[in-house]
Amino acid sequence: MPIALLALTxxxxxxxxxxxxxxxxxxxxxxxxxxxxxxxxxxxxxxALGVAIGAPVLTALTxxxxxxxxxxxxxxxxxxxxxxAWKAPGYETLIAARILTGLAHGVFFSIGSTIATGLVPxxxxxxxxxxxxxxxxxxxxxxxxxGTFVGQHFGWRETFLAVAALGVIAxxxxxxxxxxxxxxxxxxxxxxxxxxxxxPRLLLVYAKTAIGYGGSFIPFTFLAPxxxxxxxxxxxxxxxxxxxxxxxxxAGNLWGGKLADRLGPVPALKIIFxxxxxxxxTLSFTAPHxxxxxxxxxxxxxxxxxxxxxxQVYVVQQAERHAPEAVDVASGLNIAAFNLGIAGAxxxxxxxxxxxxxxxxxxxxxxxxxxxxxxxxxxGRLDLARPATPSTPSLDLRQPRTSS
Numbered sequence: 001m002p003i004a005l006l007a008l009t010x011x012x013x014x015x016x017x018x019x020x021x022x023x024x025x026x027x028x029x030x031x032x033x034x035x036x037x038x039x040x041x042x043x044x045x046x047x048a049l050g051v052a053i054g055a056p057v058l059t060a061l062t063x064x065x066x067x068x069x070x071x072x073x074x075x076x077x078x079x080x081x082x083x084x085a086w087k088a089p090g091y092e093t094l095i096a097a098r099i100l101t102g103l104a105h106g107v108f109f110s111i112g113s114t115i116a117t118g119l120v121p122x123x124x125x126x127x128x129x130x131x132x133x134x135x136x137x138x139x140x141x142x143x144x145x146x147g148t149f150v151g152q153h154f155g156w157r158e159t160f161l162a163v164a165a166l167g168v169i170a171x172x173x174x175x176x177x178x179x180x181x182x183x184x185x186x187x188x189x190x191x192x193x194x195x196x197x198x199x200p201r202l203l204l205v206y207a208k209t210a211i212g213y214g215g216s217f218i219p220f221t222f223l224a225p226x227x228x229x230x231x232x233x234x235x236x237x238x239x240x241x242x243x244x245x246x247x248x249x250x251a252g253n254l255w256g257g258k259l260a261d262r263l264g265p266v267p268a269l270k271i272i273f274x275x276x277x278x279x280x281x282t283l284s285f286t287a288p289h290x291x292x293x294x295x296x297x298x299x300x301x302x303x304x305x306x307x308x309x310x311x312q313v314y315v316v317q318q319a320e321r322h323a324p325e326a327v328d329v330a331s332g333l334n335i336a337a338f339n340l341g342i343a344g345a346x347x348x349x350x351x352x353x354x355x356x357x358x359x360x361x362x363x364x365x366x367x368x369x370x371x372x373x374x375x376x377x378x379x380g381r382l383d384l385a386r387p388a389t390p391s392t393p394s395l396d397l398r399q400p401r402t403s404s
Contacts, residue, residue: 019051082160
């Protein structure tokens with residue numbers, strides 16, 4: 001493995017950590033800044049909105065820049081954003097810091113695959129991409145619980161300082177080892193991206209991506225206060241529960257990819273969305289009971305991200321049928337749809353918490369996921385009306401793709 005690929009993996013680890021660690025820190029931040037839980041939840045929404053904007057728009061606008069120079073600029077931008085969060089004097093500054101780091105996140109994962117494949121021979125391209133995205137998997141399993149632990153015991157600001165240190169390490173590694181002459185194709189223009197958005201079948205995929213993923217994030221955004229205020233866990237135990245969740249996510253993502261390979265994306269997505277809705281509904285009843293809540297979180301992780309491989313494969317299949325000249329654009333816009341779902345869900349979850357209470361986020365999230373299930377069934381019927389030409393996507397899409 002080229003050492004430059006390790007630098008990309010460290011970057012992905014740092015970015016994945018800063019995206020999701022906020023979930024474990026929401027009660028601490030809310031108490032320290034004297035804001036309500038719904039306002040703290042906007043820190044998740046606005047970060048995801050930054051990713052959704054950064055991925056398609058800023059990638060197109062920076063298409064002519066050399067890849068290494070852009071990569072170094074992004075990691076510097078990311079590091080400064082986390083340092084700003086560390087020193088944020090108040091809520092408004094922290095919001096700005098989250099948006100800035102979200103913008104860097106979106107562009108990084110848009111160009112990261114191109115850089116990774118430029119570091120290895122052509123026949124090892126898929127493996128290089130998988131290695132880079134391993135940073136996200138490791139972030140969910142280790143970075144998020146460790147960051148939560150640091151925030152609970154030393155203060156939430158120190159978590160962002162630690163992530164900024166990771167950004168510095170990634171910057172130095174990239175500066176030293178990523179070559180200067182990485183070739184790249186011109187990213188899709190904004191006009192090409194808008195043409196993809198004019199395809200009804202692709203819009204249907206983006207809708208179920210945003211709605212299905214968003215349904216899970218209505219309660220997930222407020223998982224830490226649910227665990228402490230409803231289930232009775234101590235604040236210090238939240239990091240351990242996040243570790244259990246991360247391990248379950250890693251296993252569930254692989255399972256979801258295998259299921260999509262075996263059954264096809266639509267049947268697999270129907271199963272996963274149905275299971276996810278059932279688990280979220282169960283959470284509303286098990287949340288007040290500590291060990292039942294822990295078991296539910298374990299099951300939740302197993303299905304929460306299992307839909308990612310199927311959704312990514314399916315959007316590629318639909319793009320090959322309806323927009324064959326813009327398959328990469330269609331796939332990238334699906335990543336934006338994931339993050340729009342997160343942004344909307346965190347905002348909606350804040351409304352639920354403010355007007356109904358924490359425990360109600362579970363069953364409301366389940367209802368939202370059932371909408372995604374209905375859209376998936378509808379999409380499957382449309383496929384039967386016009387059978388698709390068999391095709392196999394060339395990329396290994398089983399690695400978690402949530403923060404990109």
